[in-house]
Amino acid sequence: MTAELKSTTEGSTMVLTLANPAQRNALGPAIYSAGIEALNGAESSDEIRSVVIVGEGAFFSAGGSLQRLADNRAHDPAVQAESLEGLHNWIDSIRTFPKPVIAAVEGAAAGAGFSLALACDFVIAARDAVFAASYSNVALSPDGGLSWHLAQALPRQLASEWLMGGQRVAAERLHAFGLVNQLSENGQALAVALTLAETLNARAPNALASIKELLTEARGATLPAQLALERDHFVRNLHHANAGIGIAAFLAKETPRYGQ
Numbered sequence: 001m002t003a004e005l006k007s008t009t010e011g012s013t014m015v016l017t018l019a020n021p022a023q024r025n026a027l028g029p030a031i032y033s034a035g036i037e038a039l040n041g042a043e044s045s046d047e048i049r050s051v052v053i054v055g056e057g058a059f060f061s062a063g064g065s066l067q068r069l070a071d072n073r074a075h076d077p078a079v080q081a082e083s084l085e086g087l088h089n090w091i092d093s094i095r096t097f098p099k100p101v102i103a104a105v106e107g108a109a110a111g112a113g114f115s116l117a118l119a120c121d122f123v124i125a126a127r128d129a130v131f132a133a134s135y136s137n138v139a140l141s142p143d144g145g146l147s148w149h150l151a152q153a154l155p156r157q158l159a160s161e162w163l164m165g166g167q168r169v170a171a172e173r174l175h176a177f178g179l180v181n182q183l184s185e186n187g188q189a190l191a192v193a194l195t196l197a198e199t200l201n202a203r204a205p206n207a208l209a210s211i212k213e214l215l216t217e218a219r220g221a222t223l224p225a226q227l228a229l230e231r232d233h234f235v236r237n238l239h240h241a242n243a244g245i246g247i248a249a250f251l252a253k254e255t256p257r258y259g260q
Contacts, residue, residue, distance in 0.1 A: 004019050004020070004030070004031075004034070005017070005018060005019065005030075005031050005034040005035055005038065006019045006056070007038050009047075009048070010052075010194055010197075011198065011201065012047060012048060012049040012050065012197075012198075012201040013048070013049070013050045013051065013052055013194060013197040013198070013201065014038065014042050014048045014050070014051045014052070015051075015052045015054060015190075015194075016035065016038055016051060016052070016053045016054070017054050017055070017056050018031065018053070018054070018055045018056060018060070018061050019056040020056075021055075021056050021057035021058075021059065023062065023065060024059040024061070024062035024107075024108070025055040025056060025057070025059050025060065025061040025062065025113070026061065026062050026063065026064065026065040026068075027061055027063060027064055027065075027087065027112050027113065027116070028064070028065060028068060028083075029083050029086045031090075032086035032087050032089065032090040033086060033090075035090045035093070035094075036089060036090050036093050038051075039051065039093050039094065039097050040093075042097070042099065043097060043098060043099070046260050048099070049099055049100075049197075049200070049201040049205055050099055050100045050101070050102065050197040050200050050201055051097070051099060051100070051101045051102070052101075052102045052103075052104055052190065052193045052194060052197055053101065053102070053103050053104070053116065053117075053120060054103075054104040054105075054106075054189070054190050054193070055105075055106065055107065055113075057107075058106060058107045059106070059107040059108055060103070060104075060105040060106060060107055060108060060109040060113055060117065060129070061108075061109060061110070061112070061113030061116060062108065062110050062111065062113060063110045063111020063112040063113045063114070063115075063134075064087075064111055064112050064143075066138065069140075084143055087112060087115075087143060087144050088143070088144065088145070090116075091115065091116070091119045091144050091145050094116075094119045094120060095119060095216060096216070097212075098205075098208075098209035098212060098213070099205065099208065099209065099212075100121050100122065100197070100200045100208060100212070101119075101120045101121050101122075102120055102121065102122040102123075102124060102193045102196060102197055103116070103117040103120040103122070103123045103124065103125075103193075104124050104189040104190040104192070104193035105117055105123060105124065105125040105126065105129045105131075105171070105180075105189055106125075106126045106129060106186070106187065106189050106190075107126075107128075107129060107130075108129070108130050108131070108132065108168070109129070109130075109131050109132075110131070110132040110133075110134055111132070111133070111134055111135060111143075111144075112143060112144045112146075114131045114132060114133055114144075114146055115142070115143065115144025115145055115146040115149070116144060117131070118145070118146065118149040118150075118179065119144070119145060119149070121212065122181045122182075122193075122196060123174075123179065123180045123181055124180070124181060124182050124183075124184055124189050124192045124193040124196065125171035125174070125175070125180045125182075125183060125184070125189060126171065126183070126184050126185070126186045126187065126188065126189045127171060127172065127183050127184070127185065127186060128171070128186050129170075129171040129189070130168045130169065130170055130171065131168070131169045131171065131174055132166065132167070132168045132169065133146055133150075133162050133163045133166060134166045134168075135163070135166065136163065136164055136165070136166045137166040142163060146163070147159075147163060150162060150163065152219065153177065153178065153179055154177060154179075158177075171183060181196075182196070202258070203258065204237075204240075204242035204243075204245075204246060204256075204258040205242075205258070205260055206236075206237055206240050206242055206260075207237055207242065210233040210236075210237055213233070214226070214229060214230060214233060217229055241259060242256075242258045242259060245257070245258055245259070246258070
């Protein structure tokens with residue numbers, strides 16, 4: 001079966017399904033470009049307010065295909081570099097996408113599949129899900145921003161253990177360290193992710209976009225720079241029509257219905 005990225009909608013949520021179950025939803029250049037194209041379309045759509053990424057079948061994603069990597073060893077290094085640029089552009093597009101992105105993880109998220117999950121704003125994982133940074137098992141190093149995300153979220157010693165040791169890590173352990181937002185019953189990760197998406201879809205899109213940008217910028221900002229950015233976002237959002245809707249609804253004890 002040819003690998004593909006299926007796109008469907010559930011209400012105001014776009015569901016992107018990694019569909020290559022014969023190879024445990026292995027990732028590759030076609031998936032990367034399709035993912036970027038899908039997010040570009042979702043960004044310009046007033047109907048889509050969030051995105052969920054899920055794997056077809058029992059796996060989230062096994063990451064890159066080892067057979068493809070072995071084949072690339074016979075080519076110029078530029079071939080693999082170009083492939084990684086595709087992956088990294090998709091990861092970056094998820095981080096800069098102005099709407100919430102949720103990973104719904106069943107089974108295993110390994111290698112670049114682990115990277116993909118951590119690039120999302122939220123991670124919902126089944127209780128029996130496992131994550132693996134298994135690069136060192138085959139004499140490779142991480143890609144897809146995995147070293148960055150783990151270094152940001154974990155003590156160095158623990159990040160070293162997961163990246164150098166290459167062992168499988170249970171979803172419950174990631175949840176304990178805040179890398180997984182919520183554990184679901186087995187087989188229910190997508191349903192829980194869609195429920196979360198529905199909650200987020202009811203909030204003002206401009207406010208969520210500001211929060212996502214502020215969190216991203218805070219990683220490398222000084223406090224004065226972040227305070228200035230918060231000021232600018234706050235003022236802009238206060239004068240957005242949605243703030244009028246939200247404040248009026250709160251004072252009237254009503255449910256707000258936000259526009260774009």
